[in-house]
Amino acid sequence: MDVLRNTEAKKGAKTKKQKRMNECKDVEAETSVQADSVEEEAAFPPNFSVSEIKNKQRRHFMFMKLKQEKRKRKLELKKKRKKEREALGDKAPPKEVPKTIENQRIYDETTVNPEDEEVAFDEGTDEFSSYFNRLTNPKVLITTSDRPRGRTVRFCEQLSTAVPDSHVYYRRGLALKRVIPQCISRGFTFLIVINEDRKVPNGMVLCHLPNGPTAHFKVSSVRLRKEMKRRGKDPTEHSPEVILNNFTTRLGHSIGRMFAALFPHDPQFIGRQVATFHNQRDFIFFRFHRYIFKNEKKVGIQELGPRFTLKLRSLQKGTFDSKYGEYEWVHKRHEMDSSRRKFHL
Amino acid sequence: MASKSQSCSIWVGSETGILKGVSLSKQQAFNFCEMSCLSRDQEVCVLEWGDPLESEVLVGCANGTVKAFSTEKGIFTESKECGDATQGKFTGLAMMDGSLVTCAESGILKVWKEGCTDTIEINVGNGVCRMRQNPSRRSQVATGGKENPLKVWDLERPDKAIFTAKNVKNDWLDLRVPVWVRDIGFIPDSDKIVTCTGYHQMRVYDPSSPQRRPVLEAEFGEYPLTALSLPASQGTVVVGNTHGQLAVLDLRKGLVRGCLKGLAGGVRGLQCHPTLPLVASCGLDRFLRVHSLEDRSLLHKVYLKSRLNCVLLSSRNLELSGADLSGEVEEVKQEGEEDGETDEVWDAMETVTDKTNKRATEKAAEENAVKGPKKRRKVAKK
Numbered sequence: 001m002d003v004l005r006n007t008e009a010k011k012g013a014k015t016k017k018q019k020r021m022n023e024c025k026d027v028e029a030e031t032s033v034q035a036d037s038v039e040e041e042a043a044f045p046p047n048f049s050v051s052e053i054k055n056k057q058r059r060h061f062m063f064m065k066l067k068q069e070k071r072k073r074k075l076e077l078k079k080k081r082k083k084e085r086e087a088l089g090d091k092a093p094p095k096e097v098p099k100t101i102e103n104q105r106i107y108d109e110t111t112v113n114p115e116d117e118e119v120a121f122d123e124g125t126d127e128f129s130s131y132f133n134r135l136t137n138p139k140v141l142i143t144t145s146d147r148p149r150g151r152t153v154r155f156c157e158q159l160s161t162a163v164p165d166s167h168v169y170y171r172r173g174l175a176l177k178r179v180i181p182q183c184i185s186r187g188f189t190f191l192i193v194i195n196e197d198r199k200v201p202n203g204m205v206l207c208h209l210p211n212g213p214t215a216h217f218k219v220s221s222v223r224l225r226k227e228m229k230r231r232g233k234d235p236t237e238h239s240p241e242v243i244l245n246n247f248t249t250r251l252g253h254s255i256g257r258m259f260a261a262l263f264p265h266d267p268q269f270i271g272r273q274v275a276t277f278h279n280q281r282d283f284i285f286f287r288f289h290r291y292i293f294k295n296e297k298k299v300g301i302q303e304l305g306p307r308f309t310l311k312l313r314s315l316q317k318g319t320f321d322s323k324y325g326e327y328e329w330v331h332k333r334h335e336m337d338s339s340r341r342k343f344h345l
Numbered sequence: 346m347a348s349k350s351q352s353c354s355i356w357v358g359s360e361t362g363i364l365k366g367v368s369l370s371k372q373q374a375f376n377f378c379e380m381s382c383l384s385r386d387q388e389v390c391v392l393e394w395g396d397p398l399e400s401e402v403l404v405g406c407a408n409g410t411v412k413a414f415s416t417e418k419g420i421f422t423e424s425k426e427c428g429d430a431t432q433g434k435f436t437g438l439a440m441m442d443g444s445l446v447t448c449a450e451s452g453i454l455k456v457w458k459e460g461c462t463d464t465i466e467i468n469v470g471n472g473v474c475r476m477r478q479n480p481s482r483r484s485q486v487a488t489g490g491k492e493n494p495l496k497v498w499d500l501e502r503p504d505k506a507i508f509t510a511k512n513v514k515n516d517w518l519d520l521r522v523p524v525w526v527r528d529i530g531f532i533p534d535s536d537k538i539v540t541c542t543g544y545h546q547m548r549v550y551d552p553s554s555p556q557r558r559p560v561l562e563a564e565f566g567e568y569p570l571t572a573l574s575l576p577a578s579q580g581t582v583v584v585g586n587t588h589g590q591l592a593v594l595d596l597r598k599g600l601v602r603g604c605l606k607g608l609a610g611g612v613r614g615l616q617c618h619p620t621l622p623l624v625a626s627c628g629l630d631r632f633l634r635v636h637s638l639e640d641r642s643l644l645h646k647v648y649l650k651s652r653l654n655c656v657l658l659s660s661r662n663l664e665l666s667g668a669d670l671s672g673e674v675e676e677v678k679q680e681g682e683e684d685g686e687t688d689e690v691w692d693a694m695e696t697v698t699d700k701t702n703k704r705a706t707e708k709a710a711e712e713n714a715v716k717g718p719k720k721r722r723k724v725a726k727k
Binding site: 109110116118119121122125250315323324325326327328329331332335336 | 355360361363376384388542567568569571588589607609610611613629630631648650651652666704
């Protein structure tokens with residue numbers, strides 16, 4: 001209380017105190033007004049909350065006071081617990097794991113069990129089976145929406161250096177449904193279309209070519225090479241290793257396999273490059289690094305290449321056909337985003 | 346195996362070729378498949394009941410074979426070659442007086458008689474998407490597809506279609522409206538046929554009326570409607586589209602009565618229960634969902650690991666089949682205690698089975714009744 005008296009102007013504090021006394025005209029107020037001057041807490045009616053005070057300055061003051069009290073109590077509790085823990089020594093109970101949204105994730109029944117035969121058969125005979133059975137090599141075509149602006153063009157060029165055997169073509173206002181048969185005839189296995197809005201890339205359509213699924217992503221947080229801090233030299237032509245993190249559900253598996261099929265089968269370890277697709281809370285983070293083993297246990301990494309985040313909007317069976325195609329999964333905001341702890345990838 | 350298949354009330358066919366049976370009373374799903382010889386060309390395209398008693402399920406596969414699965418024994422009893430992969434996948438299966446009717450995508454509709462090698466063959470036009478049998482007149486089938494208008498055929502007079510639908514008038518730009526019939530349904534107790542199209546339209550045709558154009562047309566959504574089903578209560582139809590939106594449409598005015606939520610992928614199979622207000626839907630998101638049509642809430646959701654192609658509901662009570670059994674046992678015990686003599690116990694058991702039949706129909710008539718007062722009623726009747 002002394003601290004508060006020093007921080008506030010004396011006049012102001014006194015008037016506030018008087019006004020506080022006037023406010024509490026309810027049941028206990030009369031009797032405890034005299035007690036007020038000594039302890040303030042007993043004066044307030046039981047269901048009183050700080051938000052009921054109409055005066056902003058007074059309300060702010062009361063709220064600050066409340067927070068300080070809370071912090072004080074929390075620190076005391078922490079000190080007490082630490083003392084108890086030290087006192088117990090070895091017999092102390094193990095430290096509790098703090099709750100995070102990933103910890104509290106609702107168990108998804110579509111989580112793939114590695115020994116599941118049916119899922120293994122399904123994956124073994126799906127559209128990517130020709131890649132995973134080493135029958136085809138990936139060949140990627142990268143293009144944009146019509147008339148791309150500088151940032152998108154640079155992003156496409158950098159993306160093509162990250163993905164080996166990729167070609168960037170200018171989209172001359174061509175319809176995707178007509179581009180796709182031409183790509184198939186020229187032996188491409190993937191089509192990436194970066195959509196641009198207001199001079200910034202914001203969407204990506206990833207279409208596996210012969211007859212494969214089309215994924216539509218929302219792209220955000222694109223960082224080009226010159227915006228990276230402490231980056232290394234440009235990526236070389238070596239095939240990178242691919243890391244796919246945390247794609248646990250059946251849908252996650254499909255998307256993960258799609259990303260894996262973008263890169264050649266055998267990474268060239270000489271190049272020491274790695275592309276990471278890290279899935280966390282349904283956002284997929286793409287990073288491209290070069291690593292070097294300093295000794296057995298220590299690794300140094302340099303980030304090269306573009307960095308972006310993806311969020312899956314829909315997965316469509318068959319090549320790009322947004323009107324008549326059948327969707328395997330569509331993101332429906334009101335139904336799927338109602339719980340903070342439920343994720344789909 | 347047999348007990349598993351006997352308890353299954355919903356049958357689902359998947360893209361991997363596995364026939365799955367779901368038992369809602371036990372809350373379990375079972376895979377019925379020939380072990381380790383799965384292949385994609387065995388993909389289940391159509392499922393249909395082999396007989397009115399629902400003891401046999403006919404499974405039409407992508408490679409042209411039709412397999413019969415016995416629900417009592419729990420095994421595939423026979424397999425028949427009805428065409429090959431060049432004709433396209435099966436779009437419809439039906440049983441008529443012991444002979445099997447199959448229709449493929451290329452338009453070849455064949456009637457296979459038991460024991461005879463000759464077949465009646467009709468060409469219904471290319472690009473067929475669906476063939477359905479009229480449940481009240483078993484010799485009539487309807488077919489429709491992409492640029493293939495709705496045609497109703499009588500299998501006893503296979504030369505010409507009884508009814509061919511005419512396309513609607515040119516639209517406001519004087520362009521021909523394209524035709525793409527995706528699913529067909531026969532409205533019970535009337536001549537009318539309802540179809541849903543790939544251009545998100547729902548149309549009702551009446552062959553008994555002089556006009557061959559649709560009597561009613563309604564639109565829903567912006568995506569192709571892939572499946573359609575008629576519930577037990579008249580006047581509505583449930584449709585599903587490629588985006589996973591399920592809607593209940595009114596057949597009098599063509600308005601949307603409500604939507605069923607929950608699906609994330611395109612609807613491939615939809616079926617309403619013959620008596621209860623339930624609808625089962627399956628789709629590309631690998632889930633089987635059962636919704637209630639009264640309050641449009643999700644009752645059951647089952648994860649079946651492959652993409653699902655078609656669903657088949659049995660007409661017996663779905664969840665209550667388990668409860669029925671327990672009800673039977675309890676009633677027998679009561680009567681046994683009352684009488685205490687073996688002969689009377691046996692008599693009591695017989696009357697119990699009669700009563701369960703009555704009970705089943707009563708339950709079907711009035712939806713979810715409380716068991717308590719019913720039991721008392723039974724005992725009082727006795």
